[in-house]
Amino acid sequence: MRPKASARGGNVLRRARWVAAGIVFCVATLGFLFPALWAEMPIRVLAAWQFAPSGLRGLQGFWLVAFHGAVLSAGAAGIALLVSFLALLLLSAFFGRWYCAFLCPLGFLQDVAAWAGRKRRGYVKSNPILRASALACFIALGVGGALGLASWLEPWSLAGRFFAYDVQPLARLLLRADSPLLPWGFIAASGLAAALIIGTAAFRGRWFCNSLCPAGSLLGLLNRKAPLRLRIDPGTCSSCGRCSSVCLADCLDGKNRFLDASRCVYCLECVGVCPTGSVRYGRGIREKRRGQDDRISTIDRKKKGQDDGISMIDRREKRQDDRITRINRVEKGQDRAMVTRAGFLGLIGTNLKIAGSAAIGIFLGVGGAAAARRIAGAQDSGDRTPPGAVSPPGSLSTHRFAETCTACGLCVARCPSKILRPSTGQFGLTALFAPRLDYDVSYCQFSCTTCLDLCPSGALVKLSPEEKQRTKIGDATLVRDLCIVIKNGTKCGACAEHCPTGAVRMVKGASGLPEPVFSTSICIGCGACHHACPVKPKKAITVSGLAVHEVAEKPSERLFDPPDPPGSPVPTHDSGLFPF
């Protein structure tokens, strides 16, 4: 049978989807892999429109509007945080679950795996129990303050960690670029998670998206009720089943003209292969009275079946088989709401099962969060942060940071100094992978706001460069007895050279040599002195993080302008003469 014009158009759509999703995927990967070469803006915008991070940011925005909305600036800031999440929700509620096909980099990665796997596909029943418990577990973990654990279900963070901790180091290795080594555990954990998902996709397509992914579950719910969405037109569908064999989500039962709207990811593969152009996007007028209408039309079409030039008997037999399975399914009440007694009871049963599994998910989530916190609490020693627990500027406090960072690794991948590194428990087990500043690698650049500008989840609030330069994230400790000037009696001053605020200065000491002097009030904890201090093995000046960030004082304008000692020559260059 020659495909209709609409079907050929479908194939164009299908290809366009691959191209568009591929471009978005490239923006994400290149943004993660080559921060020096690839501009910041595209990946920043893409990250800001990721579902789960934008949801987190949106919650913070909602909180600002609800509790501080009276203050105009806070209200405006809150709305700014809310915008992308609200837009995503509203657009999905009206136009369907396009997000998963176009904007999710992990989704595209799975599509590629599924395409490469070339498995024989077909309709697979949904698993609402697993789905409900995973979503409930995610929410419970997040609410319980263990976002670091929850983020192992979240696609942007999973993809980000894979790019940041596996693909980027590999690329740098191949390009022979220097990069600080990551602990192998991070490489293994993020790589394993991605490998499991991508490996599963090679056999089961978008299984992850429709079982574990919280964004997929929420968007699936919205898609079921979306007025405009992808549907099968039972009036024209010939039940050939080609769509089922290409569906990347295994959610299409072509023989029965059934499309599971809660699992459809809008990959448009079905649209591309449908010979009659029956998988269409739009309002489903024919489906208004679902089920019965479908069945009637099925019977109608069976009567009209003679028109088709295909062996009648075969098809009729097939259809009867189909009808039987269909009725069976309907009676089980698993997929569609049929107002039969058995179906009704079945529906209640299913809903109870889903509710039960959600409860188990919540229990697991809350329990997991509580356990992680208890273990973390055992290590906690009051106000003092553990060594190396320096959270990035804009995180406000290590506590808040641990509860809002999904550890997607975007700031880690793009930090120009490469000092942002996944934490290994410095912020508690609930926030594993949340980045910390590692001053052994380098120090935080004074004029740089890259991580603040990029953060999609709102874990790092936006600060102007001036605000960032006054944000005290840590404090230095100078041990004079270890200092080279004191110990060796030779000149040094590496700490003071690098200090961007003048908190460490060299002042002529008793030895006659310039010795370091430290003022904590103007120290911002950037780690420049810590990194530059050449003393081995234990540095003379070290920076430790503050549990709650502070605002540093402004350095005095006369900090480097001490009154000149009497008799010191003051250079004059007004006379036009040479001083030598």
Place this chain on the structure above:
Amino acid sequence: MMTRREFLKGCAAVGASALMLSLPGRMGRLWAQGQQPPPSQAYPLPARWPDIVAVKGGGQASRLDRALREFGGMGAFVRKGQTVAIKPNIGWSQEPIVAANTNPELVKRLVEHCLDAGAAKVWVFDHSCDNGPRSYRDSKIEAYAKSAGAIVVPGDSSSLYQAVSIPGAVTLKKVKVHELALQADVFINVPVLKDHSGAGMTCAMKNLMGAVWDRGEFHRLGLDQCIADVCLWRKPTLNIVDAGKVMLSGGPRGYSSSRYAEPQMLILSRDIVAVDTVSAMTLGRVPSDFGYIAMAEKSNLGTTKIADLDIRRLGL
């Protein structure tokens, strides 16, 4: 009583011994010139190269143009087809107005001069203290040097550095230096003159510390001696000191409270010790206060006795 003959004899003896005494210095200078390829014929060679050329007034580019004329043009140092490595100070992620880095206009003009003289390639690099790419960007040196046709090379990766031993060094016997500084036929040192919290002053000698990978080693072994030692490894073909705007306090990074002077000067010399000596005076300091200058003189890297030198003081 001295006869007329005795007086003449005495004069001759004094003259001869003075000549003899000054010979090593002259020979040294001749040898130093001998190491360089003969300048191309296109540029008229001056009767004798000046020891120091200092130009005051005008702009960065015009100062360089004027100063190079005293040497008979850039062709005196760069022959056709040679490679040139330019080592400015790009230590900090600071704007040119802070004068923490070498002025970008000066670097640009220098690149143009090198290419005009027929250089095959002109490389520009530094091992920045702050983040490399950000320092290259904020100093504007990357953009200016590229616009003039230079190849701007990173200096922030240990893989770009090669270990060399320094014969005659007192403490820093071995050091890892940037491969381009090793490779290039011509090596031009273009520091900015400014105050330095650790070394006291940073100029031509201290700037060579930026061609090295592990600077911490310098601090651990003794900063002054290591700065003097590293200059033994390769004598720059030419030192060009940017003293247009000099930071008097709060160096090397520069703060909003730093004090400045504007000598509007450019100082050129092949003698790295002499150029640091006159630069110290330009900064209003006493050269003998800086240990590394005295140590370098001891290692025969140059002289601090500037009264004996041919200094061309030029105004624009």
